[in-house]
Amino acid sequence: xxxxxxxxxxxxxxxxxxxxFPRGTAAMRIRDSLGPIFEDAQFTDxxxxxxxxALSPSRLALVCVLQFTExxxxxxxxxxxxxxxxxxxxxxxELDDPGFDASVLCEFRxxxxxxxxxxxxxxxxxxxxxxxxxxxxxxxxxxxxxxVLAACRTLNRLELVTETMRAALESLAVxxxxxxxALAPEEWFDRYERRVxxxxxxVGDAARTEYAMTIGADGFALLAAVYSPDAPGWLRELPGxxxxxxIWVQHYTxxxxxxxxxxxxxxxxxxVLIRSPFDxxxxxxxxxxxxxxxxxxxxxxxxxxDAPHVITxxxxxxxxxxxxxxxxxxxxxxxERDLLPEVHLVDTGYTSADLLVSARRDFGLxxxxxxxxxxxxxxxxxxxxxxxxxxxxxxNQQVTCPKGAKSTRWHPAVRGxxxxxxxxxxxxxxxxxxxxxxxxxxxxxGMSFHIREHHEALMKARADQSTDEWYQRYKHRAGIEGTxxxxxxxxxxxxxxxxxxxKTHLQHVLTACAINLVRTDAWQTxxxxxxxxxxxxxxxxxxxxxx
Numbered sequence: 092x093x094x095x096x097x098x099x100x101x102x103x104x105x106x107x108x109x110x111x112f113p114r115g116t117a118a119m120r121i122r123d124s125l126g127p128i129f130e131d132a133q134f135t136d137x138x139x140x141x142x143x144x145a146l147s148p149s150r151l152a153l154v155c156v157l158q159f160t161e162x163x164x165x166x167x168x169x170x171x172x173x174x175x176x177x178x179x180x181x182x183x184x185e186l187d188d189p190g191f192d193a194s195v196l197c198e199f200r201x202x203x204x205x206x207x208x209x210x211x212x213x214x215x216x217x218x219x220x221x222x223x224x225x226x227x228x229x230x231x232x233x234x235x236x237x238x239v240l241a242a243c244r245t246l247n248r249l250e251l252v253t254e255t256m257r258a259a260l261e262s263l264a265v266x267x268x269x270x271x272x273a274l275a276p277e278e279w280f281d282r283y284e285r286r287v288x289x290x291x292x293x294v295g296d297a298a299r300t301e302y303a304m305t306i307g308a309d310g311f312a313l314l315a316a317v318y319s320p321d322a323p324g325w326l327r328e329l330p331g332x333x334x335x336x337x338i339w340v341q342h343y344t345x346x347x348x349x350x351x352x353x354x355x356x357x358x359x360x361x362x363v364l365i366r367s368p369f370d371x372x373x374x375x376x377x378x379x380x381x382x383x384x385x386x387x388x389x390x391x392x393x394x395x396x397d398a399p400h401v402i403t404x405x406x407x408x409x410x411x412x413x414x415x416x417x418x419x420x421x422x423x424x425x426x427e428r429d430l431l432p433e434v435h436l437v438d439t440g441y442t443s444a445d446l447l448v449s450a451r452r453d454f455g456l457x458x459x460x461x462x463x464x465x466x467x468x469x470x471x472x473x474x475x476x477x478x479x480x481x482x483x484x485x486x487n488q489q490v491t492c493p494k495g496a497k498s499t500r501w502h503p504a505v506r507g508x509x510x511x512x513x514x515x516x517x518x519x520x521x522x523x524x525x526x527x528x529x530x531x532x533x534x535x536x537g538m539s540f541h542i543r544e545h546h547e548a549l550m551k552a553r554a555d556q557s558t559d560e561w562y563q564r565y566k567h568r569a570g571i572e573g574t575x576x577x578x579x580x581x582x583x584x585x586x587x588x589x590x591x592x593x594k595t596h597l598q599h600v601l602t603a604c605a606i607n608l609v610r611t612d613a614w615q616t617x618x619x620x621x622x623x624x625x626x627x628x629x630x631x632x633x634x635x636x637x638x
Contacts, residue, residue: 390404
């Protein structure tokens with residue numbers, strides 16, 4: 092690639108665009124306010140130094156971002172480059188520029204992924220926003236996550252194995268048609284000629300199990316042929332064949348040369364269980380009663396009132412990854428960009444005792460969010476004696492109960508990956524105690540709690556979150572739901588465009604860049620933030636009845 096400086100907007104393009112849009116469009120105003128966001132020199136490592144000169148990567152990068160501001164397909168985006176004068180204005184193109192084929196956008200995204208440069212576009216855009224004074228570190232930031240549906244069907248187990256076998260046969264039919272023709276029996280053509288649907292499958296548990304074992308035997312026969320010494324070795328490297336092998340390990344066993352269909356309780360955990368042969372990285376998950384197969388995206392944005400709300404970090408994870416597992420990665424990502432906030436607003440899913448401490452210690456920020464409340468019987472019933480009623484002597488490693496009895500055990504342990512202290516009292520102290528039933532149902536009380544630093548941070552957080560001052564600080568987190576809604580409705584973030592975690596993450600990075608451009612334009616044109624919607628029925632509510 093030969094890096095070229097992005098030229099000034101051609102005069103004819105400028106005059107026609109201004110005549111057609113006297114007030115400008117978002118794409119035109121962004122070009123006027125930010126100038127060239129990307130430069131060819133920033134992408135030279137993605138291209139060869141010799142050969143036919145490539146299209147300007149800086150323009151391709153901007154087209155990819157503009158594409159997501161309007162949720163366009165590749166073909167629609169390529170057509171917009173050829174047909175829309177405001178896009179030619181933003182790209183600095185002549186009116187008669189022929190544009191490029193839609194496949195060029197796919198090739199450019201592939202280059203970004205091959206170089207592990209999915210974050211590059213967001214980094215460059217954030218750097219440009221910082222140069223013009225619209226972004227800085229410190230202040231407040233907020234984070235939330237939402238589900239992302241994979242670009243594939245939700246399959247039951249029988250559909251899954253049948254579709255997996257069919258997908259493997261399809262890949263082999265393209266890669267080695269003669270080899271597969273010599274191998275495949277005639278019944279395979281009848282069994283796998285069309286996409287499987289639940290209404291075409293056998294009815295009844297016994298018939299379905301027998302059908303599953305038939306599919307399993309076919310799969311094992313295909314794998315045995317692929318891995319035989321006579322077969323070409325490269326057949327084993329086909330993605331369809333590899334997915335077939337992995338799914339068969341998860342759903343079948345072979346005992347005494349007999350194929351067995353695993354029971355549901357014998358399946359691997361959800362974190363590793365493949366749900367589709369067409370997107371092996373998608374996982375099934377459930378949150379608040381909603382089930383989905385796909386991924387999860389975590390968005391972090393600034394939320395100061397005197398600047399546009401800019402998305403500064405994007406994390407795409409498997410759907411089975413909990414929010415609390417993503418908190419530390421968010422902090423690391425913000426630290427690498429020098430965009431750490433002073434206060435990080437999150438919901439309960441992102442907080443834990445150790446994160447309250449590590450966020451302050453390692454990154455110098457306050458993790459502000461509601462923490463989990465105790466789940467013991469006493470706490471739920473708000474009666475009896477719970478941990479706050481006991482006195483912990485950290486220096487002497489002893490706990491004193493409300494009646495003055497001393498613990499007889501102090502044992503450091505690890506639960507759920509967190510260091511804790513396990514303590515217990517002797518039954519000679521608890522047995523005759525007149526309030527034992529208010530304390531425990533067992534002969535002697537036992538309890539566990541976090542290590543001192545984590546315990547004290549957790550107790551303070553629980554006390555603070557019940558105050559009005561804490562609520563006034565925390566209410567600034569509420570706007571993150573609007574960011575998620577904007578990404579879903581405007582940019583189509585709810586469903587993946589591409590299979591695989593890395594490609595899905597690139598989609599989310601482009602979505603974040605698009606939202607940042609839209610918000611920058613809204614800020615500079617004075618467009619107010621959207622207000623919370625209130626239904627017509629709610630408007631009729633008498634003021635005295637409002638809680």
